[in-house]
Amino acid sequence: xxxxxxxxxxxxxxxxxxxxxxxxxxxxxxxxxxxxxxxxxxxxxxxxxxxxxxxxxxxxxxxxxxxxxxxxxxxxxxxxxxxxxxxxxxxxxxxxxxxxxxxxxxxxxxxxxxxxxxxxxxxxxxxxxxxxxxxxxxxxxxxxxxxxxxxxxxxxxxxxxxxxxxxxxxxxxxxxxxxxxxxxxxxxxxxxxxxxxxxxxxxxxxxxxxxxxxxxxxxxxxxxxxxxxxxxxxxxxxxxxxxxxxxxxxxxxxxxxxxxxxxxxxxxxxxxxxxxxxxxxxxxxxxxxxxxxxxxxxxxxxxxxxxxxxxxxxxxxxxxxxxxxxxxxxxxxxxxxxxxxxxxxxxxxxxxxxxxxxxxxxxxxx
Numbered sequence: 001x002x003x004x005x006x007x008x009x010x011x012x013x014x015x016x017x018x019x020x021x022x023x024x025x026x027x028x029x030x031x032x033x034x035x036x037x038x039x040x041x042x043x044x045x046x047x048x049x050x051x052x053x054x055x056x057x058x059x060x061x062x063x064x065x066x067x068x069x070x071x072x073x074x075x076x077x078x079x080x081x082x083x084x085x086x087x088x089x090x091x092x093x094x095x096x097x098x099x100x101x102x103x104x105x106x107x108x109x110x111x112x113x114x115x116x117x118x119x120x121x122x123x124x125x126x127x128x129x130x131x132x133x134x135x136x137x138x139x140x141x142x143x144x145x146x147x148x149x150x151x152x153x154x155x156x157x158x159x160x161x162x163x164x165x166x167x168x169x170x171x172x173x174x175x176x177x178x179x180x181x182x183x184x185x186x187x188x189x190x191x192x193x194x195x196x197x198x199x200x201x202x203x204x205x206x207x208x209x210x211x212x213x214x215x216x217x218x219x220x221x222x223x224x225x226x227x228x229x230x231x232x233x234x235x236x237x238x239x240x241x242x243x244x245x246x247x248x249x250x251x252x253x254x255x256x257x258x259x260x261x262x263x264x265x266x267x268x269x270x271x272x273x274x275x276x277x278x279x280x281x282x283x284x285x286x287x288x289x290x291x292x293x294x295x296x297x298x299x300x301x302x303x304x305x306x307x308x309x310x311x312x313x314x315x316x317x318x319x320x321x322x323x324x325x326x327x328x329x330x331x332x333x334x335x336x337x338x339x340x341x342x343x344x345x346x347x348x349x350x351x352x353x354x355x356x357x358x359x360x361x362x363x364x365x366x
Contacts, residue, residue, distance in 0.1 A: 004054045011044055012083050016103060018042075023086070026098035027052055037281065052097050056090065063184050077104070077166040077182060087166050106170045108150040109143060115282040115333075116147060119317040120269060123289070124148035124230075125156070129266030130223045132210070134233045134241050139271050140283055141232040142168045142208070148230060149206055153178060161200055163193040164208040176204075183208075194218035198225070207231040213248040220257070223264035237321065237344060238270040238288035239306035242298065255301075262298035265290045272321065274334050274342050282333055284324045284342060291316050322349045329353070 011031055015023045020033035020040075031044045045051075056068075064074045073091035078101070080086070085104040090097055111121060123131055131148070133141045146169040152158055153176040160176050165183035172178075179200070180186075187193035190207060191214045197205055198221075205222055207215065210231045219229045235241045242261065246254045268288040273281045287310070288294065294309050311320045319327075325339040326349060336353055343349040348358060 004051055005058055007045060007051070008055055008058075009080055009083065011042075012080050012086065012101070014042065014044075015101075016084055021103060023101040023103075024099070025052075025101070026093065027096040036279070049096055052099075055099075056097060059088065060090065061185065067184075075166050076184065085167070085170060087168055102168070104168050104170065106172075108146045108169050108171065111147055111151065114140075114143065114147055116144060117285060117287075119287060120144070120148060120285075121151055122317065123267045123269065124151050126228055126266045128223060128226045128228050129290075130219055130261075130264050131228065131230045131266045132233045132241060132268045133230070134235045134238060134268055134270040135272060136234065136236065139273055141271065144269065144271060144283065145206065145230055145232060146171075149178070149204075152176060152204060158203040159201055160204045160206065161197055161202040162206040162208070163187065163190055163197070164206075165190070168208075190215050191218070194222075198222060198227075202227060204228045204230065209233070210245075210248075213250075213253070216245055216248055216257070220260045220264050223266075224260070228266075233268075235270065237307075238268040238286045239303070239310060241268045241270065241288070242306065243303055258298060258301060262290075262295050265298070270321075272342050274325070274328065275338050276333050277335055282328065284321060284328060285319070286310065286321045286324060287318050289313065289316055289318050291318075320344070322352065325349060326352050 011023065015033050018033060018035060020035045022034035024032040025047055027047050027049050030041045030046055033040050033042055059078050060068055061076050064076045067074045068090060075089050078086045078088045086101040087104055089100045133145050135141045149160060149171060152160065153171055153174045156175055158176040160178045162180045164180060167180050167182050181193055183189060190211065194215060205227055207219065210216055210233050219231065223229050233241055233244060235244045245261065246258060249257050267290060270286040271283040274284050276282050288306065291313060297305055297309060310318045321344045325343055328334045329336055329339045340346045340349055351358065
C-alpha cells in the first residue's frame with residue numbers, strides 16, 4: 001500500500017470513527033467532514049493535484065472511467081477494506097477533481113432509532129402497491145426507505161430486488177432474500193433494470209429514485225401485477241407528490257396515469273428533518289394514505305383537496321406537517337421556534353400552540 005492510499009484510508013477511518021456522515025476532499029484546501037450536519041475541518045495533509053490523480057486511478061471502477069472522461073463527474077460505491085463502503089461522487093471544480101463521499105452504514109437504523117412512526121411498519125407490510133418516500137435533498141428519504149426494507153427483511157419471507165444509484169445501505173439476508181443492483185455496475189440504467197426486474201421473480205421492488213415517466217410506468221405496471229414497489233421522490237409535501245408524478249408524463253397521458261395511480265398508490269410519506277432540543281435531528285412526517293376518499297379524489301382529479309384529506313385523516317393514519325410538528329413540540333422533542341421554522345403554515349401552527357384548532361380541512365372537503 002502506498003502513501004497515497006494510506007492517507008485516503010486514514011481520512012476515511014477517521015471519518016467513520018468520528019461519526020461523520022460525509023467527507024469532502026478537494027485540491028488545495030483542507031479535508032472537511034460533516035458531523036451532526038455541521039462542516040468540520042480536520043487535520044490532514046492538504047490534497048494536491050498529483051495525489052488526487054493517483055487516488056482516482058485506484059478508486060474509480062472500470063465501468064465509471066469512460067463517464068468521468070466524457071462528463072467530468074460520476075457516482076459509484078467505493079469500498080475501503082476494514083473501514084466501510086462510501087457512496088462517492090467525483091466531480092470537477094475550477095479545473096481539478098473533487099470528492100464528496102457519504103459513509104454507507106451496514107447497520108440499517110431501526111424505526112425506533114430514527115424516530116419513525118409505527119404506521120410506517122404497516123405501510124411497509126402492504127402486500128402490493130406503490131409506496132413513495134418524498135422530501136427534499138438531505139431529508140433522510142433513503143434512510144427511511146432502508147428502515148422499511150429492513151423491517152420487511154426481518155419479518156417476512158419475501159424476495160426483494162433493489163435498483164440503486166449507488167447502493168447506500170448494505171442488507172444481509174434475514175427472513176427475506178435481498179438482491180441489490182447498482183446502476184452502472186449491475187445494470188445499465190433504472191429503465192433497463194425495471195424492464196427486466198419482473199423476470200427475476202420479486203415480491204418487492206425498491207427503486208432508489210423515480211426520475212421519469214418510464215420509471216413510473218414500470219412501477220405502476222409492477223404494482224398492477226401484485227408487487228410492492230418502494231421508491232423516493234423529490235417533493236416538498238405529500239399532497240404535491242401526485243401532481244409531481246403527473247408532470248413526468250405528456251399532457252395526453254396524464255388522465256390515464258392518474259387513474260392508474262388511484263388504483264395502485266398505497267401511500268406517500270414526506271419528511272423534513274428537524275433539530276431536537278437534545279442537539280440531534282428527528283424526522284417530521286407528513287403521511288398520505290390512499291383511503292377510499294383519497295382514491296376518489298385522484299379518480300376525479302381533485303388534487304387540490306388532498307391536503308385537506310390528509311389533515312382530516314388522522315384516524316386512518318394520515319397527518320399533515322403542522323400536525324406532526326405540533327406533536328413533536330408537545331412531546332418535548334423540539335422547540336416551538338424550530339417547529340414554526342419548519343412548518344408549512346406557521347400562522348396555523350402558532351394558533352395550535354395557543355389551543356386554537358381551525359377545522360379548515362373539513363370545511364374544504366365539504
